[in-house]
Amino acid sequence: MTGSFKWTGSYIALFYSILSTQSALQNLCIHPLTPIRTSTFFLYLAQGYLKCRLGEAGNRTDHEPELDSEHLLSSSSPEPESRDQQDNFPVSESQRKTDTSKKFVKCEICGKTFEYRSKLTRHMRVHTGEKPHSCSTCGKRFSLMINLKTHMRIHTGEKPCDTCGKTFQCKSNLTRHMRVHTSEKPHSCSTCGKRFIWKSGLETHVRIHTGEKPYFCSTCGKRFGKKSGLETHLRIHTGEKAYSCNVCRKEFRDLSTMKSHRRIHTGEKPYICSSCGERFSWKSGLNFHLRIHLSDKPNHCSTRGRK
Template sequence: MSDPEPCRMKHTEDPEEQRDLMEESEESEELSEVEEEHHVQPGGKPLSRSKTKKTFLKKRRAKKSTTCTQCGKSFTRKQSLDRHMRIHTGEKPFSCDQCGKSFTIKHDLDVHMRVHTGEKPFTCNQCGNSFSQSSNLNVHMRIHTGEKPFSCDQCGKSFTIKHVLDVHMRVHTEEKPFTCNQCGNSFSQLAHLNVHMRIHTGEKPFSCDQCGKSFSHSSSLNVHMMIHTGEKPHVCHQCGKSFTRSETIKEHMRVHTGEKPLSCNQCGKTFLYASNLKTHLAVHMKEKPHSCSVCGKSFSLQIYLQRHQRVHTGVREYMCFECEKTFTTANSLKLHQRIHTGEKPYNCSHCDKRFSQSSNLKSHERIHTGEKPHMCDQCGKSFSIKTHLKLHLKIHTVEKQHHLSLKSNRTARKHLEGEDGENASDPQPAE
């Protein structure tokens, strides 16, 4: 009689069956360890094998049933695991009957439906603003509490929302992940790209309900609306003048400081506004395509031609209501009106003397600096004011005229003397 065949693990081609056998083996090993642990505890009453096994299997299988086999994440309830598994399977069983959008859990669908119903059940007890989600209300409350829990580790700036911090970090990393497929310009935020695309599409979705004018930015519409409301919230603390935009008051403040940050790369002349620099650059252009039909004089810009034509037409459409004096340009009238108002917005940084025109301030400050930028090309003498140079040049003009006059007189005298000599040398006619 042959010896009995040793016990072997049953071989099977079914992977599910193999997994079950392996798990049974693992359970057996773990159970042995647990039994040993319970029986060696000093002073403790050992549990029966059947009770130990029952308790162990209950705990192990409960743990197994709430652990994701894909990522290892564990849950306290099987329903939570089932819901989690939809992340891996991509299943979205809950669909909106309004727009067809699908969701993995019913709660998300319920929240989404508020988009269609307009329901906002979460209200701020500080300002009364309402929100469709409690999480949005929680974020909003940080406006009132001043809480900014998300800080930049580069510059220390803090934010109420983590997403805003993530976007801010691109300032330091210079990351611009959103690229325009029309011109190649890149942006750090998707919203900025979407706004930029309106340049290419010509879309202007924001319309004024007063005049119908449309804008590509909501901020542009808000500024435009101030034309109708007359609102000018930005006030200059120097002269009290009001403006609709913060950028405009910043530019205006240069009137008081005398700052001219924009300079011409051809001659070095400085300007307050970019538009003025752009206009000035035409001076250096050799091409002058705009010609006056009356006198033939040419200009580099159409606006210069229009201004010039008033010389011929005599049109002076801008009138001062104080003295009824008329002017050809609005700027000339504006400067003139300062005579009546006494306004002198330009003050000297050296002696506090004030002026009604920036050009007068600039000329005055040369007294302090000693600058004399206007040089005579005849004798090299320099002047701080251009009009002084013009007066000086008349000296050379008179000298030149006098020199030409003397030269002319000498030439005439020589000519006369020559004629006399010729007459003296002629033979006398015979009698």
């Protein structure tokens, strides 16, 4: 095929233009964020054109017009308008085979490889400078959606937790939330020294020492130190059973009773005797067992034989 192809002046000029442009691109690619849209699209267009003309050289008639290299250099590639067009970046034949076998595809500019063509498409924006995602508030544009979302927090005031991703509108709330991850407990009880993450937790705890019970039932007058205690108690009067076992569907008024019930199904025994290691599903069972180890021993420990 190369024997019938004539290296005209325009083809020679085009060939050296490609070589010089490719060399310039390699130098530019030392800095990953350098926008090289014009040069990149020229290289794509020129390479594709040259391959096409070389392949058709043997079949071309004398009446076919030759495309001048200067005309090619002045050509510009239209900006991709859709996702399908964005995926049509030139890929070498070896890349097509690699993509078919679900191996890696390679960026022709910097040589970086990717597992999926969609990731290569996003990566190409580093070289082309394309920024398809724009901020609806200030108009600033971004190449990646994640960068736009991060930017939007400037306008919304949203402050995310780097550990779990939960968001907060003010920094003070984020600071308090971080104690969940750091286990910091800055609030301590002046009576017993017990420490708490939240000030509200300390205030509730102090009522154990003071005997204060600010919450009372309007039906029977019973008082409670915690609001949750009052809410659970009110279900006695309303008959509401807000919690149900997902195994047998039995209903319960409070969450703790439902969790305790579920141990019947799971066989979980979280309470352990520190003296003999025997385990129990309920705290009441452990408390009854502990009497065996007391000095008045009404019964023998199960590990030593029962009476």
